[in-house]
Amino acid sequence: MSSRRSRTAGLRTLGAGLVALGLLASGCGAGGDSGSGTVTIRYSWWGAQDRADLINKTIDLFEKEHPNIEVKTDFQEYGDFWTKFNTQAAGGNPPDVFQNSHAFLRKYGQKNLLLDLNAQVKAGNLDLGDFRQGLDKAGEVDGKLLGVPVGANTFTLVYDVEAFEKAGVTPEPGWTWEDFDKAVEKISGGEKDFWGASDNGGVMYLYDLYLRQQGKAFFTEKGLGFTEADLRKWWGDHNEKSKAGLLVPAKQSEQVKPKSSVSAGLSAAEFTWDNFLVRYTSETDRELALAPIPTMDGKKTGQYLSSLMLSASARTKHPEEVATFIDFMVNDPEVGKIMGYNRGVLPTNAQFEAYEPKGADALIAEYEDSVTEYLEPITPHPAGADTVEAAFLSIYGSVAQGTTSVDDGVAQFFDEAKTALGS
Known part of the structure; x- marks a missing residue:
């Protein structure tokens, strides 16, 4: 783990301790500013260590191209992730951006926990024009864009x-x-x-x-x-x-x-x-x-086709930066090369074409191509x-x-x- 990641982990531990002591105000956890012009956003997901290693590499790329945005990370196994997320949401302190799936969009959308990203698409901060197989619509619920796919599977x-x-x-x-x-x-x-x-x-x-x-x-x-x-x-x-x-x-x-x-x-x-x-x-x-x-x-x-998605918190203080982050994660070809099919077949044409699948990934790509005509x-x-x-x-x-x-x-x-x- 890099020294920056170690520092981030230490800050997460300290922040969790302060929350437990009730010393953080309920609405001040959804991202912040360092005072030096850098915006900080929090990104959480579920998965094993191999996924975390890959995602951290993509974050390094993002921060290199967007030096004004720092990303603090956190991940757990599936069950632990949702336990922690629900606790954070109940306390008004959810992450700015987090991994999500179709099964949770309506649930958390009805609780007004998810940011409607349509405004960011209209503002040009999030581009949905390159998605494959209709995946640009996968995160829509009742006219709101509550999630953006990072991978597709069946x-x-x-x-x-x-x-x-x-x-x-x-x-x-x-x-x-x-x-x-x-x-x-x-x-x-x-x-x-x-x-x-x-x-x-x-x-x-x-x-x-x-x-x-x-x-x-x-x-x-x-x-x-x-x-x-x-x-x-x-x-x-x-x-x-x-x-x-x-x-x-x-x-x-x-x-x-x-x-x-x-x-x-x-x-x-x-x-x-x-x-x-x-x-x-x-x-x-x-x-x-x-x-x-x-x-x-x-x-x-x-x-x-189902998919893992990235959703944004309705409480984030930095919707533009969060949208920029999501846009990078679904459209940047280098991100596609790094992630491969860890979260499913890559969602956009740019990423799909940039990555050359081998081994198990090649079998997955071949399989999804073979069932395309049957999908509903x-x-x-x-x-x-x-x-x-x-x-x-x-x-x-x-x-x-x-x-x-x-x-x-x-x-x-x-x-x-x-x-x-x-x-």
């Missing part, structure tokens, strides 16, 4: 190439859930302590695709877009497959965390976001590849969607562990979801 099946080859199965566009289930059965009958697939019954985004293939969706603008009977079938099918020894048991999956079951060598296949392949391949010597989502009818996958608009997420997602994962975890029945789990989920969504 769902996929990460699979063990050797395991599928031994089973004589080739995942290809148009394959069905029945084809997938047959592959899982073949593979599960092979080597000991190796299962055909991970148990992804609690993954909200996968269930959303399954519903979209049937003309439904996990969310509507008003709430849930499926019934208790729908969910009983989804969780019931996964529970039966798990009991039949086709899916990785919950206990084994927990034991290998933070690795995934597929990168830990327990599973031949796992549904997840395509950019996770970068991490998965770094965790295993097995050859992994990306396969298309199985379908109901051989055609419709229900897929859409993303399902709107209502306020409370993050709480619903957490409940979906947690309650299914209890079902998978055998501590909650499918029927009880479904009833509990609908109760918690209705409370979270205010319906």
Whole structure:
């Protein structure tokens, strides 16, 4: 870590201590001035150390080109990030700019915590003209621009190439859930302590695709877009497959965390976001590849592009500098070369063309290109969607562990979801 980063970390620690002692006024934390003409903005994100290392390099570039703006940084793992962010927001001290996602835009937008960046676009401080595949609209909610994408990803099946080859199965566009289930059965009958697939019954985004293939969706603008009977079938099918020894048991999956079951060598296949392949391949010597989502009818996958975004605090005292920072992070080609696909496929043409993907990144780029014609608009997420997602994962975890029945789990989920969504 550079000496400047060390100084910044020390200042963050001191600032956190002052907040704990109640010595900072509630509204004075959203950026400041050094008194020497330099504006200071705070930037927070979630992710592991590898992401932090890359982002710090991009900040060094930004500060070199914008010597009048200093960026103080902070990052945590996903859960810790949102715990800290909510505490800061409640105290009137959120970061000036922070990593966000589509699931949180409406929630924090309705709480008036996010800056509408449309004014900065009109002022020429933020350029959205070079975004790929309609991503310039990804952060719009009710006419407000509440986030700007820094990467794009879509769902996929990460699979063990050797395991599928031994089973004589080739995942290809148009394959069905029945084809997938047959592959899982073949593979599960092979080597000991190796299962055909991970148990992804609690993954909200996968269930959303399954519903979209049937003309439904996990969310509507008003709430849930499926019934208790729908969910009983989804969780019931996964529970039966798990009991039949086709899916990785919950206990084994927990034991290998933070690795995934597929990168830990327990599973031949796992549904997840395509950019996770970068991490998965770094965790295993097995050859992994990306396969298309199985379908109901051989055609419709229900897929859409999602993205990590940068959002600005509505309390920032420096909206122009924050917009300049976001503009640099999404448009500068050198930033694209540094970040690669750590946060998904690069969002603008300038960055996408500047970066030459290799290894896992090349597989991700090829996969996203192959599914472009199948992509649909993303399902709107209502306020409370993050709480619903957490409940979906947690309650299914209890079902998978055998501590909650499918029927009880479904009833509990609908109760918690209705409370979270205010319906």
